[in-house]
Amino acid sequence: MIALLLRDLKLAFRAGGGFGLGLAFFLIVTVMVPFSVGPQSELLARIAPGVLWLGALLACLLSLDRLLALDWEDGSLDLLATAPLPLESTVTIKALAHWITTGLPLIMAAPVLGVLLNLPVQGFQWLVISLLLGTPALSVIGTFGAALTVGLKRGGLLMSLLVMPLYVPTLIFGSEVARRGAEGMAVQTPLLLLAGISAASIALLPFASAAVLRVNLR
C-alpha cells in the first residue's frame, strides 16, 4: 500500500504528472474574481468564503479524470486488480494520493488567496478548518466518479456531471462554515455536518468505488 502511495506521489511530481494543475486553476479563479466583480472590498469580503470554496472544488474536479484513467490506459489497473492488494485499498490509496497532491496544496494556498479577496481576519481559521475537513470528501467522492467512468474514452464530461451533485452537500456545508466563521457566527452545526459527510464518504465510498471498478474491468 505504501508502495502504491509513493509511486502515485512520485508520478504526480515528475514531469507531466499533473501536480500543480489544480493549484494553478485555483489561483487563476480567485485572482480573476476581484477583476470581474469590481473594486468593492465589502462585497468581496462577503463572497470570499464561497468563491474560495467553489474554486477549491472545481480545482479538485479538474484533476479527477487522471486519477484512474492513466492506470487504466497503460494496463496497470488490470495488474493491480490481480495483485494481492484488495481493490478497496487501491482506491483508498488513490484517493489519498489525490488529496495529498491536490487537496493539501489548495488548503495551504487558500489563506494567501483569502487576502486577495479581502477575507475578514477571523475567517482565515475557519476557512482552513473547513477545507481540511471537506477536501478529503472531495477526493473520495471524486475517486468514485473516476471509477464509474474509467472505461470510457473522454469520460471527463460524464464524470463531472455524475460527481457534481455528490459534491453539493460538501460545498454547502463547507462554505457555510467558512462564511459563518468570517462573519463571527457560531459554526458548530455546519462544521459537524461537514465532518459527518466526510467521515461517511471515507467510510463507505471506497467499497462502492471498488465494486464499480470490478464491473468496469470486465
Next chain:
Amino acid sequence: MTLNVTDLSVARGGIPVLEGVSFALEPGRALILRGPNGIGKTTLLRTVAGLQPTLKGRVEGAEDQIAYAAHSDGLKPTLTVAENLTFWASVFGRNGIEQALDGFDLQSLRDRQAGALSAGQKRRLGLSRMLVTGRPIWIMDEPTVSLDKTSVAMFAEAVRAHLGQGGSALIATHIDLGLEAEVLDVGPYKAKPPEIDDFDGGFL
C-alpha cells in the same frame, strides 16, 4: 498448486465466445493456448485471472496464485526501469529485482526512464515483472509481441526456469517457444450462437 478449469464458459461484451473449456495445469507444466484471432483467448485468460466473472463452470486454484501479463505492460513512462520493477515487487510483498533485471538483460537500462525504451525493451520489462511477483502460476497473453529472436529465447529460458522451480504457465501465443508444453487449441470450443426460439424474435 494445480489450476483446475472445469466446463468453463466465457463471454466478451455479453456475448458467449467459448464454452465447455476444461483443463488442468499442474506444477512444472506449461499449457499453450492456440486459436484464431477473436476466438476468445484473451477473454479466457482474463476469466482465469479473475478479472471477469465466469458465465458457467469453475476455475479452481487461481486465487492469489496467479501473475497476469496482459497486452499492455502497465509501465509508467516517467519512472525508471528499476523503479517500475521495485514498485511491482513491493506490491507483491517481495524485494530484490536483480534476478528479474538479469533474466531479461535489463541491467544496462535500469536507470533509463521507461518512456524512453523501445517497444521490445518495454515488453522485456513487462515480462520481467512476472519474475518479481513470486506467484506460481503465470498467465500470459501474447508475451512475445515485439520481441526479437534473442529476447524470445530469453523469455523461453525464463519460463523454463520458472517451470523448473515448480511453477506453471498458461500462455496464449502463436509462435513456437521451444517449450515442452501441452497445446490446447480453443477453436473447437467456440460458443454456438444461441438458438432463436421464435422465428420472428429478431423483429421484436
